[in-house]
Amino acid sequence: MKIVKWVSFVLAMFSFLVDESFASYTPPDNYLIACGSSQNITFQGRTFVPDSQHSSLVLETGNSIVAANSSSRVPFPIYQSARIFTEKASYNFEIQQQGRHWVRLYFFPVKNPSHDLTSASLTVVTDEFVLLNNFTFKNYNGSYMFKEYAINVTSDTLTLTLIPSNGSVVFVNGIEVVSMPNDLFIDQALALIPSEPFSGLSVLAFETVYRLNMGGPLLNAQNDTLGRTWENDLKYLHVNSSVLNVSVSPSTIKYPAGVSPETAPNWVYATAETMGDANVAQNSFNVTWVFPVDPNFSYLIRAHFCDIMSISLNSLVFDMFVNSDIALRSLDLSSITGNLAVPYYRDFVSNASTDSNTLSVSVGPDSVADITNATMNGLEIMKISNSLKSLDGLSSVESLLPSSSSKANKIGIIVGSSVGAVAAIALVGLCYYCCIVRRQSKSPQQGHSWLPLPLYGNSQTLTKSTLSQKSGTASCISIASTNLGRFFSFQEILDATNKFDEKLLLGVGGFGRVYKGTLEDGTNVAVKRGNPRSEQGIAEFRTEIDMLSKLRHRHLVSLIGYCDERSEMILVYEYMANGPLRSHLYGADLPPLSWKQRLEICIGAARGLHYLHTGAAQSIIHRDVKTTNILLDDNFVAKVADFGLSKTGPALDQTHVSTAVKGSFGYLDPEYFRRQQLTDKSDVYSFGVVLMEVLCTRPALNPVLPREQVNIAEWAMTWQKKGMLDQIMDQNLVGKVSPASLKKFGETAEKCLAEHGVDRPSMGDVLWNLEYALQLQETSSALTEPQDNSTNHITGIQLTTLEPFDNSVSMIDGSNSVTDDDAEDAATSAVFSQLVNPRGR
Numbered sequence: 001m002k003i004v005k006w007v008s009f010v011l012a013m014f015s016f017l018v019d020e021s022f023a024s025y026t027p028p029d030n031y032l033i034a035c036g037s038s039q040n041i042t043f044q045g046r047t048f049v050p051d052s053q054h055s056s057l058v059l060e061t062g063n064s065i066v067a068a069n070s071s072s073r074v075p076f077p078i079y080q081s082a083r084i085f086t087e088k089a090s091y092n093f094e095i096q097q098q099g100r101h102w103v104r105l106y107f108f109p110v111k112n113p114s115h116d117l118t119s120a121s122l123t124v125v126t127d128e129f130v131l132l133n134n135f136t137f138k139n140y141n142g143s144y145m146f147k148e149y150a151i152n153v154t155s156d157t158l159t160l161t162l163i164p165s166n167g168s169v170v171f172v173n174g175i176e177v178v179s180m181p182n183d184l185f186i187d188q189a190l191a192l193i194p195s196e197p198f199s200g201l202s203v204l205a206f207e208t209v210y211r212l213n214m215g216g217p218l219l220n221a222q223n224d225t226l227g228r229t230w231e232n233d234l235k236y237l238h239v240n241s242s243v244l245n246v247s248v249s250p251s252t253i254k255y256p257a258g259v260s261p262e263t264a265p266n267w268v269y270a271t272a273e274t275m276g277d278a279n280v281a282q283n284s285f286n287v288t289w290v291f292p293v294d295p296n297f298s299y300l301i302r303a304h305f306c307d308i309m310s311i312s313l314n315s316l317v318f319d320m321f322v323n324s325d326i327a328l329r330s331l332d333l334s335s336i337t338g339n340l341a342v343p344y345y346r347d348f349v350s351n352a353s354t355d356s357n358t359l360s361v362s363v364g365p366d367s368v369a370d371i372t373n374a375t376m377n378g379l380e381i382m383k384i385s386n387s388l389k390s391l392d393g394l395s396s397v398e399s400l401l402p403s404s405s406s407k408a409n410k411i412g413i414i415v416g417s418s419v420g421a422v423a424a425i426a427l428v429g430l431c432y433y434c435c436i437v438r439r440q441s442k443s444p445q446q447g448h449s450w451l452p453l454p455l456y457g458n459s460q461t462l463t464k465s466t467l468s469q470k471s472g473t474a475s476c477i478s479i480a481s482t483n484l485g486r487f488f489s490f491q492e493i494l495d496a497t498n499k500f501d502e503k504l505l506l507g508v509g510g511f512g513r514v515y516k517g518t519l520e521d522g523t524n525v526a527v528k529r530g531n532p533r534s535e536q537g538i539a540e541f542r543t544e545i546d547m548l549s550k551l552r553h554r555h556l557v558s559l560i561g562y563c564d565e566r567s568e569m570i571l572v573y574e575y576m577a578n579g580p581l582r583s584h585l586y587g588a589d590l591p592p593l594s595w596k597q598r599l600e601i602c603i604g605a606a607r608g609l610h611y612l613h614t615g616a617a618q619s620i621i622h623r624d625v626k627t628t629n630i631l632l633d634d635n636f637v638a639k640v641a642d643f644g645l646s647k648t649g650p651a652l653d654q655t656h657v658s659t660a661v662k663g664s665f666g667y668l669d670p671e672y673f674r675r676q677q678l679t680d681k682s683d684v685y686s687f688g689v690v691l692m693e694v695l696c697t698r699p700a701l702n703p704v705l706p707r708e709q710v711n712i713a714e715w716a717m718t719w720q721k722k723g724m725l726d727q728i729m730d731q732n733l734v735g736k737v738s739p740a741s742l743k744k745f746g747e748t749a750e751k752c753l754a755e756h757g758v759d760r761p762s763m764g765d766v767l768w769n770l771e772y773a774l775q776l777q778e779t780s781s782a783l784t785e786p787q788d789n790s791t792n793h794i795t796g797i798q799l800t801t802l803e804p805f806d807n808s809v810s811m812i813d814g815s816n817s818v819t820d821d822d823a824e825d826a827a828t829s830a831v832f833s834q835l836v837n838p839r840g841r
């Protein structure tokens with residue numbers, strides 16, 4: 001065994017030398033630490049030295065414990081030992097050369113008699129950045145966790161501090177702190193909508209969330225001079241993506257000036273995906289990859305290209321999109337690089353698609369191209385630290401380490417330098433990289449610009465200019481001067497929510513947290529507490545107050561009052577005992593709704609939206625119609641909620657409002673997507689998605705399903721067009737829906753989902769049609785079942801929970817963040833009460 005290992009290691013070294021015509025990069029700082037181990041550990045061809053044995057290492061063994069694997073089921077050698085701390089502890093790394101460094105962390109809850117590491121809460125910070133905040137393996141769907149960060153170290157030491165939460169411990173299995181070439185990540189990238197250079201990246205931290213080798217095999221530290229891992233892209237490919245692997249021998253890759261194996265190994269450029277011969281009517285389509293991401297962050301996206309498929313120059317021209325925003329138009333690789341098989345890459349900065357939890361990247365043929373094809377070789381997606389300098393959650397280092405003086409550290413582990421001789425080589429490397437000519441990004445474009453930053457985004461560093469000031473939201477009302485219902489003191493709010501008791505948490509949304517509260521008189525309320533730090537939050541707070549104070553309707557959630565004391569932004573709403581509609585459809589094990597109930601709920605929601613569109617002085621577009629924003633009261637009366645994103649509609653002389661695309665992926669009007677023009681028909685489209693969801697009881701978007709089924713709008717439409725919607729409807733409804741009613745319902749949904757807004761009905765028409773569908777159901781059930789006993793509550797039938805996406809990705813996964821919708825669902829433990837027929841027939 002040993003010999004085989006050595007032989008393959010030597011072979012690897014050999015092939016490495018043969019393949020690289022470049023002097024390979026030697027990192028000035030290169031700490032590979034096996035925490036708590038008693039011996040050197042070799043992992044992916046590199047030697048990790050025990051933290052206790054590292055040369056010139058000082059270890060104060062105050063409260064640290066060593067845990068070794070008692071079970072033999074360790075995923076990789078680096079995870080076989082851990083160091084456990086019962087108090088805050090730090091590793092200090094002496095830095096030879098300032099600049100960006102990889103910080104890689106390995107975690108595996110090794111079995112251990114004294115502490116249950118699975119429930120330990122992990123918080124890790126550097127001097128400046130929060131890397132990991134209160135992570136625990138308890139809610140994690142993986143046995144181990146690997147994290148990679150890219151941090152610009154601007155002092156002579158880098159301190160990694162591990163913070164246990166009260167009464168618990170913190171642990172780590174392995175740490176890498178390794179220099180990277182200074183030009184690997186530069187200060188600039190291209191922002192989208194509109195495309196425009198964008199700077200300020202050099203002071204921000206990144207976390208690798210995805211790194212893919214399109215059409216190629218898994219590459220790890222043995223195949224990458226910078227120790228990176230590249231995984232195959234197959235599991236992220238999306239709907240209609242018929243792809244084909246292409247590959248050439250890695251040695252044919254010709255690195256130009258400015259791109260080197262440190263940018264990406266030649267194995268990445270030597271394999272690619274191209275458009276396959278799709279068995280579809282038109283052979284023009286996009287190849288799309290969809291990535292689950294935390295929507296509260298911005299992302300740096302690096303796309304790697306290399307034309308290894310063309311036979312002649314200038315024959316391949318294609319486009320690249322990020323979330324359907326154009327990123328590269330008419331990209332002709334060979335005209336840029338002057339040859340085939342020459343690597344090329346570009347960086348972009350973008351958010352998750354609108355306020356959903358995915359980010360998508362597509363390539364597709366350009367209209368000017370002679371041949372219909374497109375390609376991509378590699379893709380890196382890095383999370384960018386937010387304005388609190390955090391990569392995980394909303395705490396800053398200052399708040400996690402209140403007395404941030406280094407003396408406060410209880411245990412100091414000093415990992416000294418052992419890399420004296422390396423310095424000279426480093427100098428050579430530095431010169432080499434300084435001499436490299438960098439490809440310039442395109443010149444700035446004219447016009448106003450903005451980057452659609454997430455709510456808690458990097459507003460200090462990244463905001464381009466305006467956000468909402470010229471749009472409809474900005475009718476900055478004076479809170480005091482408007483009739484907004486009751487004013488609550490902060491004390492009253494504290495009393496009502498038991499000091500914001502987490503047990504009373506109903507949900508977490510873009511705006512903030514929602515708690516159940518009880519007023520002094522016993523009235524139940526929902527208390528929505530905005531995040532005081534968020535500027536966009538203030539805008540939405542005002543919008544919501546502004547909107548709600550003007551609107552009163554039986555099918556809109558009503559505002560009871562507000563609290564703006566101590567710069568809090570708190571809204572108090574009527575409490576909706578039965579929670580979001582979505583929980584009654586799937587995911588929460590609640591009894592299934594009857595068809596009649598579903599129709600009544602849809603009718604109620606349609607009434608609410610119809611009122612928004614037509615009832616007020618100025619038409620209002622909701623912008624975020626989805627099943628989590630339709631709430632049910634104790635009588636199952638549907639009310640539309642969440643006006644945080646609302647815009648007042650076009651004035652009479654305009655037909656649309658031009659605006660930033662917002663809303664939720666899966667519900668978004670494709671026309672709005674394309675043209676960024678908002679009309680009330682955008683709400684109609686989203687409502688069509690809601691109708692399909694109500695019928696089929698599955699999420700609007702479910703990437704784990706086979707490709708053609710991922711998007712409910714597409715999937716249901718194909719069945720509707722065949723007139724076979726009954727094939728995919730909720731099993732609980734089979735045999736209980738009158739065919740005429742279903743037909744009417746299907747037709748209504750189909751019209752709502754029309755590609756073009758002009759072809760969609762108004763909310764008023766939708767309402768009329770749904771009422772008709774209800775009537776058809778009632779007349780038919782009057783014939784067959786004379787006694788409608790609301791026989792909907794069939795207990796014992798479990799709804800299958802559909803996972804929103806596969807979390808089992810090994811290298812990625814910061815999946816400690818619960819998505820908004822999940823949190824809302826989880827919180828919906830509302831008591832299910834019997835339907836009281838509101839019509840009392």
Ligand SMILES: *[C@@H]1O[C@H](CO)[C@@H](O)[C@H](O)[C@H]1NC(C)=O
Nearest residue numbers: 008012217219220222223267
């Ligand atoms: C990556 O390196 C390992 C070890 O040297 C080797 O076995 C494997 O073939 C390499 N992968 C590729 C794609 O060359």
Ligand SMILES: *[C@@H]1O[C@H](CO)[C@@H](O)[C@H](O)[C@H]1NC(C)=O
Nearest residue numbers: 039040041047048049050053
């Ligand atoms: C562990 O690795 C270091 C660095 O590669 C080396 O100097 C040391 O001799 C090794 N120790 C053992 C016990 O093999």
Ligand SMILES: *[C@@H]1O[C@H](CO)[C@@H](O)[C@H](O)[C@H]1NC(C)=O
Nearest residue numbers: 121133134135136139165502
């Ligand atoms: C950490 O997370 C747990 C749940 O996983 C929560 O109960 C606890 O309050 C959190 N602690 C902090 C300090 O946020």
Ligand SMILES: *[C@@H]1O[C@H](CO)[C@@H](O)[C@H](O)[C@H]1NC(C)=O
Nearest residue numbers: 134163164165166167399400
């Ligand atoms: C830990 O406990 C102390 C005192 O009980 C408290 O002040 C502090 O906020 C707690 N910290 C966390 C992170 O829960």
Ligand SMILES: *[C@@H]1O[C@H](CO)[C@@H](O)[C@H](O)[C@H]1NC(C)=O
Nearest residue numbers: 099100152154182185202203
């Ligand atoms: C790191 O930060 C310093 C100071 O902000 C900056 O001058 C330098 O260019 C940065 N380095 C990299 C590689 O971004």
Ligand SMILES: *[C@@H]1O[C@H](CO)[C@@H](O)[C@H](O)[C@H]1NC(C)=O
Nearest residue numbers: 215216217232234243244245
């Ligand atoms: C493409 O290549 C990858 C890795 O080599 C392989 O896993 C995958 O099955 C291939 N796909 C096709 C369609 O051949």
Ligand SMILES: *[C@@H]1O[C@H](CO)[C@@H](O)[C@H](O)[C@H]1NC(C)=O
Nearest residue numbers: 244274275276277309372373
């Ligand atoms: C794209 O190019 C590849 C490689 O040349 C080829 O196999 C594939 O059929 C092309 N796709 C289309 C849609 O022409």
Ligand SMILES: *[C@@H]1O[C@H](CO)[C@@H](O)[C@H](O)[C@H]1NC(C)=O
Nearest residue numbers: 239240280281282285286714
């Ligand atoms: C998928 O392909 C079908 C058939 O060509 C097309 O009608 C549909 O619009 C495509 N969907 C997407 C999202 O591209």
Ligand SMILES: *[C@@H]1O[C@H](CO)[C@@H](O)[C@H](O)[C@H]1NC(C)=O
Nearest residue numbers: 284285286321324325362364
């Ligand atoms: C590819 O996607 C973009 C953005 O979603 C869209 O504008 C374009 O029409 C699509 N191309 C094709 C051929 O479907």
Ligand SMILES: *[C@@H]1O[C@H](CO)[C@@H](O)[C@H](O)[C@H]1NC(C)=O
Nearest residue numbers: 784785786787788789790791
């Ligand atoms: C309707 O409910 C009543 C009382 O709950 C019961 O006696 C009757 O049998 C039910 N009828 C049907 C058709 O289930």
Ligand SMILES: *[C@@H]1O[C@H](CO)[C@@H](O)[C@H](O)[C@H]1NC(C)=O
Nearest residue numbers: 141142803805806807808809
């Ligand atoms: C969690 O892991 C199990 C077993 O590996 C897998 O079947 C399941 O799909 C995973 N769930 C998610 C949400 O990733």
Ligand SMILES: CC(=O)N[C@H]1CO[C@H](CO)[C@@H](O)[C@@H]1O
Nearest residue numbers: 037038068069071072080081
């Ligand atoms: C540190 C330690 O004891 N590691 C052990 C973990 O288990 C493997 C085999 O199961 C041993 O080879 C290691 O020595």
